[in-house]
Every structure is written in structure tokens, then in C-alpha cells.
Amino acid sequence: MKKLNIAYVGFGKSTNRYHIPFVRTRDTFNISRVYVRSLGKNPIEQAALEATGTIFSTNIHDIINDATIDLVVVVTPATTHFDLARQLLTAGKNVLLDKPAVEKRSEMQELINIAKEKNLFFMPYQNRRFDSDYLTVKHILETGYLGRIIDVELHMDHYRPSDEIQNGRQIDGAFYGHGVHLVDQMIALFGVPDRVTYDIRATRNPASSLDDQFEVGLFYADNMKATVQATEMAMTSYPKWVIKGSRGSYIKYNMDQQENDLKAYILPGDSGFGKDAPQDFGKLVYLNQSGDRIEKYIPSITGDYGRVYDAVYDTLVNGAEKLVTDTQMLAVIATLENGFTAQQML
Known part of the structure; x- marks a missing residue:
């Protein structure tokens, strides 16, 4: 090799x-x-x-x-x-x-x-294309359990209060820092949106010029909407994913565990690295082909940020298409930039 x-x-x-x-x-x-x-x-x-x-x-x-x-x-x-x-x-x-x-x-x-x-x-x-929660959602969407997708909510919330005035370039704020992950995941799942709405704010100290909270709506065909949101002022946890479809719903609390494990010096290759505990599995509720209401918890697909490197290797050595296409790369940055050039910041 x-x-x-x-x-x-x-x-x-x-x-x-x-x-x-x-x-x-x-x-x-x-x-x-x-x-x-x-x-x-x-x-x-x-x-x-x-x-x-x-x-x-x-x-x-x-x-x-x-x-x-x-x-x-x-x-x-x-x-x-x-x-x-x-x-x-x-x-x-x-x-x-x-x-x-x-x-x-x-x-x-x-x-x-x-x-x-x-x-x-x-x-x-774009390592968060290999978050466990994202991989599990991708699998659920591909199975068709939920029918036609109507609404998707995706959160990246923390509680990090600060009274300091935060100033800097737009690329240093939360929308670029967190939004680059969330917007990329939506574009990878659903493509480039038809239109986008923005709510981008500084909430920890309103005198800051640097944003720390956003709620951005990505609108697609058939009146589907994907909302990506992040805040530094969420003391109580909100679901990471909430998806509503014509035949079911999916809700998942808690984010991928790789980052938490890495901070605790649990490394890739160690036993249990990046794995969700059963109590953290997402809940799927849907109607089967007979119209019966089915409720079950879906085991999380284990994530692995290193799969980005596997994809790069496959492109450089075997000529495979890039994991993140040029169209997707441009769409993500355009979505981030337009949040400010359109002067939608509140």
C-alpha cells in the first residue's frame, strides 16, 4: 500500500x-x-x-x-x-x-x-461529516422511514457566559466557527438551498461586534426548511437534532462523543472511543407500511474524524471524487458570507 x-x-x-x-x-x-x-x-x-x-x-x-x-x-x-x-x-x-x-x-x-x-x-x-449523530441521521434519511422531510433542526449549543466585549473579524465569530459545520452538514444532506434567512447576534455582551449566537434558515423545494442554530447561553440542553417528516419524526439529544473523548485523553483506537451510550441513542417514531405507529431507539453509528483522511487518500491515490465538492465548498462559504454582506445581523 x-x-x-x-x-x-x-x-x-x-x-x-x-x-x-x-x-x-x-x-x-x-x-x-x-x-x-x-x-x-x-x-x-x-x-x-x-x-x-x-x-x-x-x-x-x-x-x-x-x-x-x-x-x-x-x-x-x-x-x-x-x-x-x-x-x-x-x-x-x-x-x-x-x-x-x-x-x-x-x-x-x-x-x-x-x-x-x-x-x-x-x-x-469538514470532519463533522463523520460525527456519529450526522452519520446516523444520514442513514435514517436514506432508509426513508420519515417520508418526505418537512423540517430539520440542528443545534450546537453551549453554556459559556462572558461579560467581556468580543471584537474581531467575522471569520472569528460563532457563525463562521460553528456554522461552517452545521451549514456543511445540511448542504451535504440536502444540497444548496434555494434561499437563506439569518438571525446573527452578539448575546453574551450586546456591545460586542463579534457574534456568538445564530439561527439560520435554509429553504428547499417542497417547502422544506432546515434550521441551524448555535448559542453560548444555553444552560439547559436542547436536542441536537429534531426532524419532522410526512411519516415520522426523529429526535436526538447530545452531540458526537469524539470531541469529549479527546478532551479526556481517550484516543482513537482506545476501547469505546467515540461511542454513544444507549441512553444517548436517538428516538425514531414512524408509521410502517401497515400504518402502525412504531417507536424505537436507533443505535448511533460510530463516528471517526479520520475518515476525512481516508477520503483524501482515496482521491489522491485512486482518483475518487473529493469528499467535499467544489460546489459544496463554495455554497458553504457563500452562505456564511451572505449572513453579513446582506446586513442581516441584528
Whole structure:
């Protein structure tokens, strides 16, 4: 089996929590190089990789000039993504870009154009396409239990109160930070919406210019609506998913467990990693072909963020279609950007 050489740009929490632990469970990748602005910021993690042959450097040109690198993964602050990705693509490198990938649709289009011109791979790291709850919902929709879908609600809620005034660029706010996941999941399930409505606000401290709450409606054919919502002020839990269809409903509390496990130092490959407990399974209520009302709990399909890397490998080695298509990439960023350019922020 061909093994691909990866280089990471950035070596902070996200690289060490959401990327490297999953790559280490696969024999299809070798972590060849890491670019950091300063060495020794995460000394234990750095030493562990150096012990297996990974080379650390403070010069990004060490990656650019290394012809053995098959894929560069950019995991840096969102405001740096566009310039770094453009530099790497222009230099002839395949790029997997952490999310939110960019701030503007025009930036995404430019990166796509460079990749096409140079016959390179370019894609955002939409790891939440492999959340357990998302995979389970996708399976339920494909089975047709619910009939024609009427309404979908998808939440990403927390309780993180703060009186501080939060200012920054739009890409630093909740709609870009959380919305990039939720909007992508809706577009992956249902396609590009016909129209979108926005409610984007700063609620923890109304004097902030940076949003921390949103409720966005995506409207589709046959009067279907998908609502994506996130807040930092939800002290009591709300269902992660609520789906209503012409023949049934589905409700699921609690989000995918991978992030919680990673924070608790339970790693991919450990027993029980990412698995829902039975009490966290979603409830499906539907009418069967005889018209009988059926209620049952659906075991969650175990998630695995590393499947993004599997998809990248399949594209680079076997020529498979990208997990996230160019059309989807553009639609997600356009949906995020339009929430502000349309001046819908309240």
C-alpha cells in the first residue's frame, strides 16, 4: 500500500487533538514535516513525533521545497488560511485546509481555480461529516422511514457566559466557527438551498461586534426548511437534532462523543472511543407500511474524524471524487458570507 507523506502547517491544539491522533491509527500516512512559528511550544508532542522521524522547522519553505511531500495540512488561525493556502497551492502542493477555510466566496473560488490550473488537490477539513449523530441521521434519511422531510433542526449549543466585549473579524465569530459545520452538514444532506434567512447576534455582551449566537434558515423545494442554530447561553440542553417528516419524526439529544473523548485523553483506537451510550441513542417514531405507529431507539453509528483522511487518500491515490465538492465548498462559504454582506445581523 502506498504511504503518503504529510506536512502540517501549525502545531497547536487543533493539530494535536483533531488531526494527528486519527492519522496515527492509519498506515496510509507518514507525518514527514511540521512547520511552526517557534519550536518547543508543545514539547511533549513534538518530541514524540521527532522520535518517529518527523522534522520540525520554522521555515515554511522547507515544506514547499520538499518534493516528497504529498499533502500539506493547514491548521492555523482562520484569518491566515487564505494566504497560506494560496502560497502552498501556487507552489504546487496539495492542500487540506482546516475550517472555516476562508472568509469570502471569492477567496474560495480563487483557491479552487489555482488547484484546477495546477491539477492539485484542495479541500476543507469538514470532519463533522463523520460525527456519529450526522452519520446516523444520514442513514435514517436514506432508509426513508420519515417520508418526505418537512423540517430539520440542528443545534450546537453551549453554556459559556462572558461579560467581556468580543471584537474581531467575522471569520472569528460563532457563525463562521460553528456554522461552517452545521451549514456543511445540511448542504451535504440536502444540497444548496434555494434561499437563506439569518438571525446573527452578539448575546453574551450586546456591545460586542463579534457574534456568538445564530439561527439560520435554509429553504428547499417542497417547502422544506432546515434550521441551524448555535448559542453560548444555553444552560439547559436542547436536542441536537429534531426532524419532522410526512411519516415520522426523529429526535436526538447530545452531540458526537469524539470531541469529549479527546478532551479526556481517550484516543482513537482506545476501547469505546467515540461511542454513544444507549441512553444517548436517538428516538425514531414512524408509521410502517401497515400504518402502525412504531417507536424505537436507533443505535448511533460510530463516528471517526479520520475518515476525512481516508477520503483524501482515496482521491489522491485512486482518483475518487473529493469528499467535499467544489460546489459544496463554495455554497458553504457563500452562505456564511451572505449572513453579513446582506446586513442581516441584528
